[in-house]
Amino acid sequence: MSTARLILADGTIFRGRAVGAVGSTTGEAVFNTGMTGYQEVLTDPSYTGQIVTMTYPEIGNYGINAADMESDRAFAAGFVMRQCCDVPSNFRATESLPAFLARSGVVAIDGVDTRALTRRLRVSGAMNAIISSEESLSDAALIERLRAVPSMAGLDLASTAGTRNAYTWTEKSDPATFGVPVDAGAWKRPGRVVALDFGLKKNILRLLAAHGLEVTVVPAATSAADILARKPDGIFLSNGPGDPAVVPAVATVRELITTDLPLFGICLGHQILGLAYGAKTFKLKFGHRGANHPIKRLRDGAVEIASHNHGFAVDPASLPADVRMSHINLNDQTCAGIEHVSKPQFSVQYHPEAGPGPADPLYLFRQFADVIRTRI
DSSP states (O other): OOEEEEEETTSOEEEEEEEESSSEEEEEEEEEOOSSOHHHHHTOGGGBTEEEEEOSSEEOTTOBOGGGOSSSSOOBSEEEOSEEOSSOOOTTOSBOHHHHHHHHTOEEEESOOHHHHHHHHHHHOSEEEEEEOOTTSOHHHHHHHHHTSOOSTTOOOHHHHSOSSOEEEOOOOOHHHHTSOOOOOOOSSOEEEEEEESSOOHHHHHHHHHTTEEEEEEETTOOHHHHHHTOOSEEEEOOOOSOGGGOTHHHHHHHHTTSOOOEEEETHHHHHHHHHHTOOEEEEEEEEEEEEEEEEETTTOOEEEEEEEEEEEEOGGGOOTTEEEEEEETTTOOEEEEEESSSSEEEESSBTTSOSSOOGGGHHHHHHHHHHHTTO
């Protein structure tokens, strides 16, 4: 068994077994509290630049399968586990998690006391880290390499996490598989939506298509003029990685919100929309990453259970008078959604497309489709 080390920026060292690719990797150490969903986590572009610790002690039991890919490859910078399952048991599995990690170039480690690691990140906050399976490198050499890693605050990762070329998406989510019936409604013609890709997850696109929308995905650097030239009936702002405050597309969205086009944002798209309105964002101490966070919908007090993956949040006190907070995270009272008071523009901080068992937030896709349908 080859060994590996996880070293945090505060000097803490965890030793364990090398799993996956051989080498060294750096990134921001964060934790995800989901009991399942490790494949979705690894292939979510929002985890670009992050070393993800799974708090559930047994990871990899059901292997890897094509249907659960959220993108075409792994994006997480590194992976940390208490115990990685080498031999999965699932009729859908096509390979094991260690094989996928190795094939994807993801340096990983197991045998780590993930409970102690998570407690440290909760107390001290998310911090940079390095995982290495290179036994020839000393602890001191790895710590020196870690010192050169920039902070996540101030990093624009979203501009390069998504597509480089525009494309049309047609695949729909399967209501039977997803567990929730989708009512696409009656359309005079398909509603045309342009989706800005800051690191899109596939299931977002599947759900948009399932609700009767014709989706064109464009790169994050696409100008407002080019977007509007496509004559969309609605605009979608995707999830993605990095610090929202430095994403150039904020200026693009600032132009788009001057129209009366329906607009829907998720996660980073929510933060970018807030910044376009003139609000401020801030970095959370250790972020929200998991599958069971409670969200309160302010208009009627309903509580939704939703998946999360973000390290930044919109400051609701900085919202302008014509924009209000629509949802609140019940764990820490942070802003979980905003909406314009007179325009069909809204966004949420969580991931309604993830459906981690509860499918409470899926109404947001129908809300977006319905407002577009009434305007065609």
